[in-house]
Amino acid sequence: MATETTSSCTGSNLLQPISEIINLPLDQVNFVVCQLFALLTAFWFRLYLHPSKTSPFIRHVVATLLGFYLALFCFGWLCFIVALGYLSFCQITRVYVFDYGMYSADFTGPMMVITQKITSLAFEIHDGLARKEEQLTPSQRCLAVRRMPSLLEYLSYNCNFMGILAGPTCSYNDYMAFIEGTAYQPRHLETNGKENGKYKHTEPSPKNDIISKLCTCAISLAIFLSVSKLCPVERSIDDKFIASTPFILQVLYLYLSMLATRPKYYFIWTLSDAINNAAGFGFNGYNKDGSPRWDLISNLRILDIEFATSFKMFLDNWNIQTALWLKRVCYERCPINPTAATFLLSAMWHGVYPGYYLTFLTGISMTMAARALRHNIRPYFLGSTTHRSIYDVITWAGTQIAICYTVVPFVLLAVGPSLKFYRSWYYCIHIACLVLVIALPVKPRHIRIKEEQQQQNSLQGGLTEDHNSHSITDNNCNQKHKAT
Numbered sequence: 001m002a003t004e005t006t007s008s009c010t011g012s013n014l015l016q017p018i019s020e021i022i023n024l025p026l027d028q029v030n031f032v033v034c035q036l037f038a039l040l041t042a043f044w045f046r047l048y049l050h051p052s053k054t055s056p057f058i059r060h061v062v063a064t065l066l067g068f069y070l071a072l073f074c075f076g077w078l079c080f081i082v083a084l085g086y087l088s089f090c091q092i093t094r095v096y097v098f099d100y101g102m103y104s105a106d107f108t109g110p111m112m113v114i115t116q117k118i119t120s121l122a123f124e125i126h127d128g129l130a131r132k133e134e135q136l137t138p139s140q141r142c143l144a145v146r147r148m149p150s151l152l153e154y155l156s157y158n159c160n161f162m163g164i165l166a167g168p169t170c171s172y173n174d175y176m177a178f179i180e181g182t183a184y185q186p187r188h189l190e191t192n193g194k195e196n197g198k199y200k201h202t203e204p205s206p207k208n209d210i211i212s213k214l215c216t217c218a219i220s221l222a223i224f225l226s227v228s229k230l231c232p233v234e235r236s237i238d239d240k241f242i243a244s245t246p247f248i249l250q251v252l253y254l255y256l257s258m259l260a261t262r263p264k265y266y267f268i269w270t271l272s273d274a275i276n277n278a279a280g281f282g283f284n285g286y287n288k289d290g291s292p293r294w295d296l297i298s299n300l301r302i303l304d305i306e307f308a309t310s311f312k313m314f315l316d317n318w319n320i321q322t323a324l325w326l327k328r329v330c331y332e333r334c335p336i337n338p339t340a341a342t343f344l345l346s347a348m349w350h351g352v353y354p355g356y357y358l359t360f361l362t363g364i365s366m367t368m369a370a371r372a373l374r375h376n377i378r379p380y381f382l383g384s385t386t387h388r389s390i391y392d393v394i395t396w397a398g399t400q401i402a403i404c405y406t407v408v409p410f411v412l413l414a415v416g417p418s419l420k421f422y423r424s425w426y427y428c429i430h431i432a433c434l435v436l437v438i439a440l441p442v443k444p445r446h447i448r449i450k451e452e453q454q455q456q457n458s459l460q461g462g463l464t465e466d467h468n469s470h471s472i473t474d475n476n477c478n479q480k481h482k483a484t
Helices: 002-006 016-022 026-048 056-075 078-098 108-129 138-143 151-159 172-180 207-227 233-237 239-244 247-278 302-306 311-317 320-331 338-350 354-381 385-412 415-424 428-439 445-468
Strands: 187-189 195-199
Touching (some): 016 026, 108 172, 108 320, 138 172, 151 172, 207 247, 233 239, 233 247, 233 385, 233 415, 311 354, 311 385, 320 338, 354 385, 354 415, 385 415, 385 428
Antiparallel strands (some): 187 195
């Protein structure tokens, strides 16, 4: 009986031996044990966190966090729905009660990060305790959590001072390696590629990376403060501007206005990365020249964003940790149309402004069209360096215009202004995407994945030789596995 019902249990498998001994379904065992634990905790809560001894704030925090922990133990992936639902409630409250249309540093920012961490940890525990090793992908195997975290570890992971305000999110194993000090122990490799068992004795310094990132922050902030007001996106939907400006200049203005909005994100994410690095978190091995890499939890690569030659390349380098979260919890696990499901989840996570949903719905068609165009057209430009350069220039211009067109509703937020902008462009890029998707064939996803795996296997020998030339760790192993 217990064996038959174990498969339907989405919570922890830690108590599986007890379930088999007493012949009760695992989910019922989890529930009873958690209730008994809650009962004992209630005595402690009343005696040691009595209102006369502590503040209501502390009582709220302890009660809420213990509730999250028990929900995760009992229901597993259901905490994903609870966390996302609560986040949506917070987003609705912020939009319709407090300040519709205004960007502000409110409680939903930390909630968005915590939602990522809670759901990531839930799936990592599920992979480590409830699934067999052969069922896991290489990245899932690397990230799987093999034991239930303690409450202190759970709280530290979710609410540490380095990432509570702006993230970025990270895997639980990477955070624990940072806390336990094992992240700085990459093994040296001999010339034959074998480990010699020795460890570096000196801890790598993040000083240079911190200085570089703080300089990037200063430049980004200066550009944003000086340029953003000169090129507001809202001018793109001004009737006078639309009537008096040639279309080619409207395209150029849209690009410049969107270019002026990005530095604020560069500032926030780069500063957050620098804070983590200053605490010693973010070490990701060594470069070929022996210099340390501090990009384990970096959230963006500015040059790759600004010079992206494909829609995918832009997304892969923008808000990297959120893209990885979406890939881990949705894209890799959704059996039906993972691209659409991932964009929908991304829209829900961002909030309830209609513009978010317009952006991500447009993003689905953009992704499908870009994939079809790349798979069918790119091979014709690989014959020579000149042809590749021409292809890169054309695809860079097309990618930048497509990105700007797609994210306008994300900035304007409301439906009316967003549709007004698309009408002023006669929905031309939407129509172009539809034509490309219909006209150009694309191989099914499982065939593309199989071909990519064969390609990776054929390159494995070359990659091994390259790894032998320098020492490198792979703390964030699944950053190398991008969603197609």
